[in-house]
Amino acid sequence: MARKKSKVTIDRNRCKGCELCVHACPKGVLAMSEEINEKGYFFAQVKNQDDCTACRFCAMVCPDVAIEIAVEEAGVSQE
Amino acid sequence: MKTIFKRPEALAETPTHYCPGCTHGVAHRLIAEVLDELGLRERTVGIVPVGCSVLAFNYFNFDCQEASHGRAPAVATGIKRGRPDLIVFTYQGDGDLASIGMAEIVHAANRGEKFTAVFINNAVYGMTGGQMAPTTMPGQVTTTCPAGRDVEQVGYPIRMCELLASLRTPGFVERVAVHQPKYIIKAKRALKKAFQYQADNRCFSFVECLSTCPTNWGLTPLKAVQWVDETMIPYYPVKNFKSPETEGEGDAD
Numbered sequence: 001m002a003r004k005k006s007k008v009t010i011d012r013n014r015c016k017g018c019e020l021c022v023h024a025c026p027k028g029v030l031a032m033s034e035e036i037n038e039k040g041y042f043f044a045q046v047k048n049q050d051d052c053t054a055c056r057f058c059a060m061v062c063p064d065v066a067i068e069i070a071v072e073e074a075g076v077s078q079e
Numbered sequence: 080m081k082t083i084f085k086r087p088e089a090l091a092e093t094p095t096h097y098c099p100g101c102t103h104g105v106a107h108r109l110i111a112e113v114l115d116e117l118g119l120r121e122r123t124v125g126i127v128p129v130g131c132s133v134l135a136f137n138y139f140n141f142d143c144q145e146a147s148h149g150r151a152p153a154v155a156t157g158i159k160r161g162r163p164d165l166i167v168f169t170y171q172g173d174g175d176l177a178s179i180g181m182a183e184i185v186h187a188a189n190r191g192e193k194f195t196a197v198f199i200n201n202a203v204y205g206m207t208g209g210q211m212a213p214t215t216m217p218g219q220v221t222t223t224c225p226a227g228r229d230v231e232q233v234g235y236p237i238r239m240c241e242l243l244a245s246l247r248t249p250g251f252v253e254r255v256a257v258h259q260p261k262y263i264i265k266a267k268r269a270l271k272k273a274f275q276y277q278a279d280n281r282c283f284s285f286v287e288c289l290s291t292c293p294t295n296w297g298l299t300p301l302k303a304v305q306w307v308d309e310t311m312i313p314y315y316p317v318k319n320f321k322s323p324e325t326e327g328e329g330d331a332d
Contacts, residue, residue, distance in 0.1 A: 005080075007080055014094055016098075016099035016100070017099055018099040018100030018293075018300040019100075019299075019300060019301060020100060020300050020301065020304065023301055023304075024259070024260060041099065054083060055260075056083065056084050056260075057260040059084040060105075060260045060263045060264070061105065061258075061259065061260060061263065062104070062105075063095075063097065063099075063100065063101055063102055063103065063104030063105050064094065064095065064104050065086050065090060065104065065108050067084070068082060068084060068085045068086075069082070069083050069084040069085075070080040070081060070082045070083065071080065071081055071083055072080060072081070073080070073081050
């Protein structure tokens, strides 16, 4: 089955730079930034959007609920 | 594009004061998602404790009541008995529930009060600066046991689920973890069951969440996650201990 296009959005100012999402991602989609956000943390950002499978692991482990995930319509189950 | 993951409605927009990597945020999100999915948000009252989550009322979009240290189950009992139509849950840490609040939780469970208790076990007193809690692991270094927890002197960590599951009164008791995706999915399922039992007016429900405290453990958030896997889960098995369906199976008397 062809992979659906997905979009991961990270609210950079909500991020506290714990890096849990970066390590939870099985595809290495996320990486830490070299800039800092409003709070003074290095925030997580999307590096390779194309590799994303919309597994939601990053959003699940994010303690600050800073991650939103969208996919192209049709056939994606919502738990 | 269709959004498949976003902030649940029951979770307020307010950024939390928790340290980076603290899994309190994950537990908050799971509770909020479950209440949204079960459609219970409008009639929910959360009882927030003393501890790191003392300000949890700022982070939920439903009514909350602050309780004295350890007394959340007593407050929940009062609210639930006065207004049985409400959905009442307590949210307590290990210093709150397993130490000063031990009597309240055990008796609430024994009376079979029909509220839900969410217990966050991170093996340390968080807010007060990382002192030894009843759930601190053997050999774990904290500010009040700098040489590591000595089991000869202070005994072994208390396993709350096992303790409450030994009570005869029917109830739902499950231990989950909120540090990794595979455990988080199961944790959500357990919380959903717990709230469903309450909504059906079935029984007391208790969900223990193994959690991290990177700051007081002196570890990075990632190492803290590994520490839960290596140290806590072998001692605190993640499983269901009791549910009203299986009631009576183990009772010989």
